[in-house]
Amino acid sequence: MQALPISVCSLPYSTRFQRRGPPKRRNPANLSYPQLSPCNNCTVAGGLWNCQSASKKADFISAYASLLSLDFLALTETWITPENTATPAALSSFFSFSHTPRPSGRGGGTGLLISPSWKYSALPLSDLPRFSFEYHSVSITCPTNLYIVVIYRPPGPLGNFIDELDILLSSFPEDGTPLILLGDFNLHLETSQSSAVLHLLHSFDLSLQSSPPTHKAGNLLDLVFLRNSPCTDITVTPLHTSDHHFVSFSLPLAPSHPPSPPTPTVSVRRNLCSLSTSSLASSVTAALPPLESFTTLPTDSASTSLLSSLTSALDSLCPTVSRPTRPSPPRPWMSNAIRTSRVGLRAAERKWRTSRDASDLSAYQSLLAAFSSTVTAAKPAICTPSVLAHC
Numbered sequence: 001m002q003a004l005p006i007s008v009c010s011l012p013y014s015t016r017f018q019r020r021g022p023p024k025r026r027n028p029a030n031l032s033y034p035q036l037s038p039c040n041n042c043t044v045a046g047g048l049w050n051c052q053s054a055s056k057k058a059d060f061i062s063a064y065a066s067l068l069s070l071d072f073l074a075l076t077e078t079w080i081t082p083e084n085t086a087t088p089a090a091l092s093s094f095f096s097f098s099h100t101p102r103p104s105g106r107g108g109g110t111g112l113l114i115s116p117s118w119k120y121s122a123l124p125l126s127d128l129p130r131f132s133f134e135y136h137s138v139s140i141t142c143p144t145n146l147y148i149v150v151i152y153r154p155p156g157p158l159g160n161f162i163d164e165l166d167i168l169l170s171s172f173p174e175d176g177t178p179l180i181l182l183g184d185f186n187l188h189l190e191t192s193q194s195s196a197v198l199h200l201l202h203s204f205d206l207s208l209q210s211s212p213p214t215h216k217a218g219n220l221l222d223l224v225f226l227r228n229s230p231c232t233d234i235t236v237t238p239l240h241t242s243d244h245h246f247v248s249f250s251l252p253l254a255p256s257h258p259p260s261p262p263t264p265t266v267s268v269r270r271n272l273c274s275l276s277t278s279s280l281a282s283s284v285t286a287a288l289p290p291l292e293s294f295t296t297l298p299t300d301s302a303s304t305s306l307l308s309s310l311t312s313a314l315d316s317l318c319p320t321v322s323r324p325t326r327p328s329p330p331r332p333w334m335s336n337a338i339r340t341s342r343v344g345l346r347a348a349e350r351k352w353r354t355s356r357d358a359s360d361l362s363a364y365q366s367l368l369a370a371f372s373s374t375v376t377a378a379k380p381a382i383c384t385p386s387v388l389a390h391c
Helices: 058-067 086-091 161-170 192-203 277-287 291-295 299-317 336-355 358-382
Strands: 043-050 072-076 096-100 110-114 119-122 134-142 146-152 179-184 222-227 232-237 246-252 266-270 320-324
Touching: 043 146, 043 179, 043 222, 058 072, 058 086, 058 110, 072 146, 072 179, 086 096, 086 110, 096 119, 096 134, 110 134, 110 146, 161 192, 222 246, 277 299, 336 358
Parallel strands: 043 072, 146 179
Antiparallel strands: 043 246, 072 110, 096 110, 119 134, 134 146, 179 222, 232 246, 266 320
16 A cells, blocks of 8 residues: 655744754654545456466466456465465565465365455454355455455365355345355356255345356356346456456445544533623613512513523623533543542542641542552553553
């Protein structure tokens, strides 16, 4: 990711204003960072390819994906072993590479090349049981919200594939975020086995995107399923380096928007310190009816008239002033026991400041030491690293 330019506001030096002493250092907190412009391009370019060993084709894969200006490329049969770190590094020349190798044995492996300007996180695999098929999933958060799941199912009978796929898809929330499920399913759509798989995917609102055959034998093995998003411009390109064809497509997706900042709270107050009692009495008396008629009013009318006069006088002499409140940092360590201890500490402090007695000072210092020790012990146990800075 390219570094953002930094603009520094500084006054031009003038000989009329001479500084005394050494020049002051710049405060990094005063540096101004320009705002990133929102993503205006809502068309995402994706790809899918059973590369059959990315180890020997890493340069070709990243160069070809860059030539097609792909935003992401799903790879199956990467044949990357857990010990192989050179191939992921080579695939990361133009893209970010996130993958899951086959734990043991030869072959297999799934991964995703993702645009370096995108923000994503790989979804953990430890929360789900080990399946008979291989998969890798990520969550995209910028420039759009998107789930991508790439699957490789080895050839052979279905076995528990339908039940396992049901468990995997159930782990994704149905919150309107588009979901892309794609990969080498090794299914022949004309068989009865594939109808059960399609019925399951239809129950998750995943629709199969029509495509030409993706294998040199004329079979459609590499499938693309989408939820909450249409798919356009599916292109299948034969490549001599694999018996599976290269699949590319476009997705019109809405850009993601950062969460709106919370509405600042506003406090309303009057500066009563500047209020004169004589001015208030004169203003209220002038607004009230004469005493003879005021004493004859019913109780409710007299109370209403008095309150109205007081309000008018306060608004005239001491108007309300609104100002935003200062946000307080999070304090998850502040428990009820610590609050109670703080109340007793403040009471002891007030008592000592009033009496100035040595015994009251000793009691206050004892409570202060106990309170400080309690807070110091509570902070590391409660605060996370991100919150600990505010603690």
